[in-house]
Amino acid sequence: MDDARLGRSIRMLRIKQGLRQEDLGRAAGVSQDLVSLVERGHLDRVGLRAVEALANRLGSDLRLTLRWRGGDIDRLLDEGHAALMGRAAGMLERAGWSAKPEVTFANYADRGSIDLLAWHPGTATVLAVEIKTELTSIEETLRTHDMKTRNALKVARERAGWEGRVAARLLVLPDSSTARRRAARQELVLRRAYPLGGVAARAWLQAPTGAAGLLIFLPFTNIARGRCGPVSRRRVRAPRLSVSKHGSTPTAVADPTAVADPAPGPGSRA
């Protein structure tokens, strides 16, 4: 991230909106001095939350990209998504559906990619399947899934030649304790959007009856171990410091289960 460029961008947006540093700071819940620091590119002295608050207040969004060995992080993340999608596609096909992965569309302001677009020929039902390996923002998930479902019939007709009569939606989450816990926390909201879950959802897939919202948890390939089962998140442990009985210098004991060197560098707390 180019600190100076980010600072100049914040400043430009602020001035464009006719705000003083003090105004922006007050609106974002930070001080004028902090706005000044950010605009001058002194991000080493400012927290990420503060910068994000300023960006949001200016109607922009701050995106932080973590890069590692070229595109390896993307590949790792995609593997999980692809694995869950494969499971979902298999389940649908066994229930008599045809499925197309990653169907992109652009319909005026609506644009995006439907993870799995499924078709049930017997009932002319189109299913917009959303795959989420992580349930981060419920609101965002519901909003985009709603938009995709709204466009599903048109997309199915134009991209696959499926003349559907009714569009339904299915949200697929990994069958992990974390995902289930997060879903449970937002149960009321999720139930409103996806009334059918578990056995009822699977029964609906066998014999679709009109528009419906389904929520299904699926186990998927554990990337770390390369086998199927609930997702296990391997924790990275800090090297244990062991002091010899003779009082010599502490030595780091490598954790054989650790996947990365967690040694923090300067400023790693941010």
Place this chain on the structure above:
DNA sequence: CACGGAAAGCTTCGTTAGAA
């Protein structure tokens, strides 16, 4: 688990410089 030191992140305050 509690405690204390260190550091980060931030605010407040006083001051200065430049522009209108």
Place this chain on the structure above:
DNA sequence: TTCTAACGAAGCTTTCCGTG
């Protein structure tokens, strides 16, 4: 003269981390 922005110092709160 006033307003805005910049700067530095001091101090507060929170979090992390090592230690017992």
